[in-house]
Amino acid sequence: MPFASSLPILAQTTGAEPGLVTYFTQSNLAGQIIIFALALFSLVAWTIMFGKTFELRKLRTLNLGFQEKLREQRSILDLPDGFRVPEGVPYAELFRDAVEAYWRVEGRRGDGDDRLIAARIEHAENALQRAVANQSLEYESNMVFLATIVSGAPFFGLLGTVWGVMDAFGAVALRAEASIQMLAPGVSGALLTTVAGLLVAIPSVFGYNYLLSNTKQLITELENFASSLADRIELESR
Template sequence: MNLPSTWLFLAQAAEEPNIFTYFGESNIAGKAIVVALLVFSLLAWTIMIGKYLDLSRLRSLNLNFESRLAQQRGLLKLNLGRKASSLGPYAALVEEAVDAFHRYEGAGSERSLRVRMGHVENALQRGVAQHSIKYESKMILLGSIVTGAPFLGLLGTVWGVMDAFGSMALQASATLQNLAPGVSGALLTTVAGLLVAIPSVFGYNFLLSQSKLLVTELENFASSLADRIELEVEIALEEGTGDEQE
């Protein structure tokens, strides 16, 4: 290998324009926008990774609790207490439904059953709404970054180009070599905006689909939970009626 040729190639590569060169040629507004987009990029990646881990953890807790619940013969005798919140959304729904059922201590009649089941269904609806908000938390901020990043980059580009042409008007002779550095620095903000928005939009759509899936599973679990409680009460009433007739 010819060492002088290698060093010459490296020296030429170092002198070629790069992203740091473009950043240095940007005006103050462009530099501020690029720094802001860098912060938004770090924030978006933090939200996406954290949200994915959070949704995966909640789904794992739900599946584990659902498998344990299938082995229970009676739901109305469960007393999860303070452990419910740490066992996942499904456990919290069960605790809220059982607590709502025992809140009304009426006689064992059909009217009492309707009143109790009304309390249970209302408690489940409130629980599903609360957990749905938790599933979709931080998605608004991520969606704002997805929508706002390209426009912020476009603002920096328009501002930089306007500044470059404005400075050229004050010079006696306008050449492309004088105009190019300002324009390249201005276009850097658009590139930065797209680099923030493109991965964020894929992450947002994926996380949104996962959140909707978990909300649907939560609603289905709440519906089956209400049916199971009502079935247990009906069986208990029939057994009580049978004992009285004997």
């Protein structure tokens, strides 16, 4: 019977359960190297995503704390001796640069008070603009590595697949007889690199978009703080 005659063939083809380990061993050397590289990329991506998330949360908490502390002061241009500007806080860096630039301008002979005040305010605003740009770069640090992994991992996996399929067809072409059983192991091993590339890229793209959204929010809050600080300096100067 046809059904009975097909049983030996089924028994031969299903002798081993397919799995990731089997596919990995069936990959060529280039595919295995690419999979190891993608595993390294995945480790870097997850490290950046977790580290950047905790860093942005910490900076936002420190910023809000310093902002509240600054609101309690009657004057930001004449602070008490006990007031300390903390290190490593973006809002504090903006405040320090603005106040230092403000008092750096000294009056010259023939300058009136209004002209001196205008020059000090202008210098403080310029310092705030530079500080905002510098802190924005700090917020966005390491994001370029994550963006590179997001865009490069799928292509890296595709390279391994194309290379593996090429080797599989090349090996079959050298044999007198070709069958799907001879071709399938090499192709399945080659496709594993594409799967690995997608497994690296998909979580990375979600993490990148999440971090990018938080970064933009913090930059907007930074610009708003700089604007309010400039207004307060101008009001206290009059």
